[in-house]
Amino acid sequence: MSTDIAQIKIEKTQHSRINEVDFENIKFGREFSDHMFSMDYIDGAWRNLEIKPYQDLTFSPAMSALHYGQSIFEGLKAYRSGDKVLTFRAKDNFARMNRSAKRMCIPQIPEDLVMDALNTLLSLDKKWVPTGEQNSLYIRPFLFATDEYVGIKPSATYKFIIFTCPVGNYYSEPLRVKIETDYTRAIPGGVGEAKCAGNYAASLYPAKLAQEQGFHQLVWTDAKEHKYIEESGTMNIMFVIDGKLITPSLSGAILPGITRHSVLEIAKDWGMQVEERQVSVEEVVLAAQEGRLEEAFGAGTAATIAQIAEISHNDINYKLPAIESRKFSNKVYDFLNDFKRGREEDKWGWIETIK
Numbered sequence: 001m002s003t004d005i006a007q008i009k010i011e012k013t014q015h016s017r018i019n020e021v022d023f024e025n026i027k028f029g030r031e032f033s034d035h036m037f038s039m040d041y042i043d044g045a046w047r048n049l050e051i052k053p054y055q056d057l058t059f060s061p062a063m064s065a066l067h068y069g070q071s072i073f074e075g076l077k078a079y080r081s082g083d084k085v086l087t088f089r090a091k092d093n094f095a096r097m098n099r100s101a102k103r104m105c106i107p108q109i110p111e112d113l114v115m116d117a118l119n120t121l122l123s124l125d126k127k128w129v130p131t132g133e134q135n136s137l138y139i140r141p142f143l144f145a146t147d148e149y150v151g152i153k154p155s156a157t158y159k160f161i162i163f164t165c166p167v168g169n170y171y172s173e174p175l176r177v178k179i180e181t182d183y184t185r186a187i188p189g190g191v192g193e194a195k196c197a198g199n200y201a202a203s204l205y206p207a208k209l210a211q212e213q214g215f216h217q218l219v220w221t222d223a224k225e226h227k228y229i230e231e232s233g234t235m236n237i238m239f240v241i242d243g244k245l246i247t248p249s250l251s252g253a254i255l256p257g258i259t260r261h262s263v264l265e266i267a268k269d270w271g272m273q274v275e276e277r278q279v280s281v282e283e284v285v286l287a288a289q290e291g292r293l294e295e296a297f298g299a300g301t302a303a304t305i306a307q308i309a310e311i312s313h314n315d316i317n318y319k320l321p322a323i324e325s326r327k328f329s330n331k332v333y334d335f336l337n338d339f340k341r342g343r344e345e346d347k348w349g350w351i352e353t354i355k
């Protein structure tokens with residue numbers, strides 16, 4: 001991995017759009033900050049490192065990412081803490097991006113360099129990090145194949161971009177989810193643990209069918225038998241059963257979430273019993289029937305902790321305990337929110353302050 005120019009060219013916008021944004025009423029993923037970072041992989045090196053005004057791209061109709069799907073992404077957030085801006089575990093996102101890149105035959109990114117690029121971008125667009133406890137700046141790094149070529153082979157050229165969006169809440173209410181037993185998100189040996197665009201393309205149709213039945217999200221199960229729980233939509237899934245925090249172990253078909261990892265570390269630190277293992281649908285349904293399923297929630301950057309209110313399996317709907325009664329997930333939600341805004345001691349070294 002070689003980098004030609006460690007120098008980032010900066011072109012500032014002449015026309016900030018910040019006054020056009022209604023920060024009291026932010027729509028998730030619809031508003032874009034003034035600047036973006038981009039770089040190109042050409043002749044075996046990352047070149048053209050630049051921060052410039054957020055703008056459209058031009059590309060060939062034969063651009064290979066569009067045809068064959070060599071495209072990966074990340075999602076992380078920056079938070080306002082008084083007049084400071086903080087990021088949470090950004091290095092882990094770029095490390096994961098490199099694991100996704102390897103699986104998709106995409107060249108590695110220089111992690112230190114993209115961290116510098118991100119920090120420079122954030123210091124330039126600092127004003128776009130919204131105030132308010134529910135709000136943050138969503139950061140979207142992505143990387144895709146740009147060869148103008150129709151034919152199956154790894155592209156020789158790529159583009160890497162980071163843009164950012166001020167965001168509010170991802171979900172506005174606790175979720176009704178359906179355990180999916182027909183369709184499959186990912187298979188062992190497949191690309192389920194890579195954060196690649198195609199995983200989402202494949203999930204849209206089953207998710208649409210579930211939405212037509214009144215569910216917000218699916219809970220994916222294993223491809224072979226649909227007996228074991230994997231994850232839920234854009235989130236990992238966790239349960240509290242008999243006082244223990246239980247989550248499916250990373251099987252290769254599950255995205256290794258940074259929120260998931262954080263919640264597990266925090267729970268262990270609090271002395272809670274934590275189990276990462278196969279979690280069968282039967283175990284969860286039985287616990288729900290017997291009133292032992294105390295909590296169920298999704299964990300992911302966009303929603304942080306998303307409470308699951310109802311879980312459905314084979315057309316039977318199980319109502320889960322009242323949200324207020326859920327000691328662990330409410331506590332960890334508040335803790336993470338405080339932690340990401342610099343109000344807790346950073347004992348894991350997860351926070352970076354933007355200069």
Ligand SMILES: *Cc1c(COP(=O)(O)O)cnc(C)c1O
Pocket residue numbers: 075195231233234235236255256257258259260299300301302
């Ligand atoms: C990104 C993602 C998650 C959550 O990962 P975080 O790092 O916690 O944001 C979970 N599942 C899938 C499928 C994802 O794409």
